[in-house]
């Protein structure tokens with residue numbers, strides 16, 4: 001079938017109109033769908049807050065020098081070095097057979113996330129193993 005000039009022009013302008021309507025419809029539907037799904041979505045979940053145990057490094061060593069922590073529970077140890085009169089500028093502890101060594105910049109809280117699998121006493125120290133303290137896992 002052969003179109004003459006005006007038929008072709010009319011056909012293509014109708015086609016363009018139909019495409020525009022479809023596009024508008026699609027965009028409208030899409031935005032409605034998006035609004036619906038964002039309403040239905042639950043609020044973004046925050047990372048699980050773990051119990052924090054604050055340990056200071058003073059010129060007397062780790063304070064408190066024994067901290068009771070729960071077994072098999074994710075916790076966060078927060079070390080804050082409060083003095084330069086100490087050699088404990090790093091802390092070394094072993095959690096589940098894995099050695100963790102962290103630098104302790106003066107006045108900066110350093111977080112160590114840990115889960116202690118079994119109950120018991122666990123000692124940790126500065127990197128020279130001179131200043132020692134314990135965790136009681138229970």
Ligand SMILES: [Cu+2]
Pocket residue numbers: 087088089126127128129130131
């Ligand atoms: Cu030391």
